[in-house]
Amino acid sequence: MKVWIFFLLCLAGNAMAAPTEEAVVEELLIAEEPIAEEPEVGANPVQVEIEEFDEAIDIFEEEQAFADNPCLDHHCKKGKVCEVDEDNTPMCVCQDPSSCPASEGEFEHVCGTNNVTYESSCHFSATKCALEGTKKGHKLHLDYTGPCKYIDACLDPELSEFPLRMRDWLKNVLVTLYERDVDNNLLTEKQKLRVKKIFENEKRLTAGEHSLDLLAHDFEKNYNMYIFPVHWQFGQLDQHPVDGYLTHSELSPLRAPLIPMEHCTTRFFEECDADNDKYIALEEWSNCFGIKEQDVDKDLIV
């Protein structure tokens, strides 16, 4: 899933929005190697040997403790870390935001729905965890990536343009995956067959800058090519749990990086939730991308 999100973000940056920003987020885990110390000149060699021996025992005990650590296999959700209680039972507790790694730049900052900038998503999740059970915590979500900024209001005509570009983009993402999927298995066999049909269709509008009129015309003319990409994206997001509904956090990997580039993102997804129950059902999702009711098919997302 992580690979997917990263891939989608790259494509979102390149295809969907102004190609001005290229943020490459890379996590580097640098293991620091201990520097061996030379014994001091004139130091008692026996003493040095005992110290080295003690050190070796310490390292052995630390390694042993690490291997026995019941937290090793205990998974905690974002914002929590594992600790053991007095009976050595692992439990998840809220992470102290100050224990989060310092961000390496503004690109790691995130904006909360409270319009507060957090240093990183780790800092955000840790803060949200501390508010668990409160009304404030319930309402707080990660809104978008990058520091909080002024986002223009989305006007009605702009809102109707959003699904035109988004549908085209989804179709192009899938075709690109298909083309690169020679041995990577990015798509399942069933998915490959479906995308193959789109890929081989001579009437397919190739990726590139297209006018909104052309996109609208293509959707009308080649409607069938858009059914699967819309379903596929829903399936990619509906993961925690897989239940046919998208929560705010399930939608976040798609929504958060888009908002700073596409100012209609928030309004579009808000209006997608037609019955206003805070979940976007597959039917609601398909409908806001212009897919007809009779073409909504749960089997397409598996």
Ligand SMILES: [Ca+2]
């Ligand atoms: Ca779900």
Ligand SMILES: [Ca+2]
């Ligand atoms: Ca809903």
